[in-house]
Amino acid sequence: MTSSPALSVLDLVPVRTDQTSADAVAATLTLARTADELGYHRYWLAEHHNMPGIASTNPPVIIAMLAAATSRIRVGSGGVMLPNHAPLVVAEQFALLEAAYPGRIDLGIGRAPGTDPVTSYALRHGAGGVTDEAVSRFPEYVDNILTMMEPSGAALSVAGRRHTLRATPVATSVPSIWLLGSSDYSARLAAEKGMPYVFAHHFSGSGTAEALELYRSTFRPSPELAEPRTFLTVNAVVAESSEEAERRALPNLLMMVALRTGQPLGPQLLVEEAEKVELPEPHRALVAAMRDRWVIGSAEQARSQVAELAAAYAVDEVMVHPVAAAHVGTDPAGSPAREETLRLLAEPGRS
Numbered sequence: 001m002t003s004s005p006a007l008s009v010l011d012l013v014p015v016r017t018d019q020t021s022a023d024a025v026a027a028t029l030t031l032a033r034t035a036d037e038l039g040y041h042r043y044w045l046a047e048h049h050n051m052p053g054i055a056s057t058n059p060p061v062i063i064a065m066l067a068a069a070t071s072r073i074r075v076g077s078g079g080v081m082l083p084n085h086a087p088l089v090v091a092e093q094f095a096l097l098e099a100a101y102p103g104r105i106d107l108g109i110g111r112a113p114g115t116d117p118v119t120s121y122a123l124r125h126g127a128g129g130v131t132d133e134a135v136s137r138f139p140e141y142v143d144n145i146l147t148m149m150e151p152s153g154a155a156l157s158v159a160g161r162r163h164t165l166r167a168t169p170v171a172t173s174v175p176s177i178w179l180l181g182s183s184d185y186s187a188r189l190a191a192e193k194g195m196p197y198v199f200a201h202h203f204s205g206s207g208t209a210e211a212l213e214l215y216r217s218t219f220r221p222s223p224e225l226a227e228p229r230t231f232l233t234v235n236a237v238v239a240e241s242s243e244e245a246e247r248r249a250l251p252n253l254l255m256m257v258a259l260r261t262g263q264p265l266g267p268q269l270l271v272e273e274a275e276k277v278e279l280p281e282p283h284r285a286l287v288a289a290m291r292d293r294w295v296i297g298s299a300e301q302a303r304s305q306v307a308e309l310a311a312a313y314a315v316d317e318v319m320v321h322p323v324a325a326a327h328v329g330t331d332p333a334g335s336p337a338r339e340e341t342l343r344l345l346a347e348p349g350r351s
Contacts, residue, residue, distance in 0.1 A: 005310040008042040008319040009035045013055040017267045019332045024055045027335040034339045036070040038346040044078030049115035053267045060093040067101040076106025079180040083134035084123040087144040095167035098175040105175035111138045149174045187215040194222025196229035202321045231317035236295040237324040238302040238344040250274040251325035272328045299344035
């Protein structure tokens with residue numbers, strides 16, 4: 001590539017074995033400020049529920065905190081799992097965020113529940129529906145959000161009378177709305193509706209090229225978007241040496257192995273704790289396969305890997321998920337290894 005891609009950040013607000021939830025949120029606030037200072041383009045929060053190692057249960061709440069703590073960077077969801085929520089609630093939350101921080105809010109929407117079936121049922125039961133129905137009505141719910149966020153709102157006919165439903169009373173702008181996915185379903189839907197789209201390369205690692213090609217080749221222009229718009233997500237660990245980067249990557253690799261093999265999940269291990277774990281041979285192969293899809297290395301190595309990924313998938317933006325773990329003795333309210341990943345990955349002079 002002749003030029004470096006724009007860099008953005010995805011954050012799951014990880015909770016380590018040495019942290020409380022308050023510590024994890026404090027670390028994320030510092031990480032967001034670091035990304036803002038370094039010139040990163042956007043900062044997205046994922047939605048996960050009932051997981052002991054992840055504190056990003058409520059993206060709109062954290063987005064409000066991070067937008068208030070930063071000055072320039074776009075802040076958004078990567079994403080809100082729409083089957084868990086009533087569309088009006090999501091529209092109201094992000095319309096209000098956009099009103100408070102105009103031009104800085106992104107709403108990324110996903111179709112997966114982001115949790116186990118029991119928690120998913122509890123979420124939807126409280127929202128007045130069931131998960132299966134919400135998933136099947138996903139395209140309708142996306143349309144509802146798009147319409148309700150417009151300043152003119154949505155027109156509903158009830159008992160022969162016309163009612164206007166708006167996400168916020170006097171909107172002057174709307175957030176940027178993206179569809180997210182790890183299969184071809186959302187790629188097709190985003191193309192059909194003329195919306196920007198992101199494939200979860202950091203989570204899936206396979207099918208990325210096919211999903212992006214499907215999106216680009218079937219894209220239908222819309223009033224909001226004339227051409228396909230997408231970027232790439234990738235897990236990243238960057239350190240002063242490649243050896244140290246490999247050490248810091250191990251705890252998150254072990255967590256992903258546990259997730260993929262149905263083992264109990266816990267808080268993220270510290271580096272020294274992870275190095276004591278004995279993996280069975282089949283799991284070692286899984287670790288190696290996942291590791292090959294991540295960006296891991298020194299600053300020079302990592303920048304080269306990011307540029308190669310951007311070129312391979314023809315994107316001008318890469319969203320890094322900094323998964324560098326902490327060492328024993330790290331301040332619980334900080335995540336210096338994740339901050340170093342962002343600092344070393346940023347081009348000299350980018351800040």
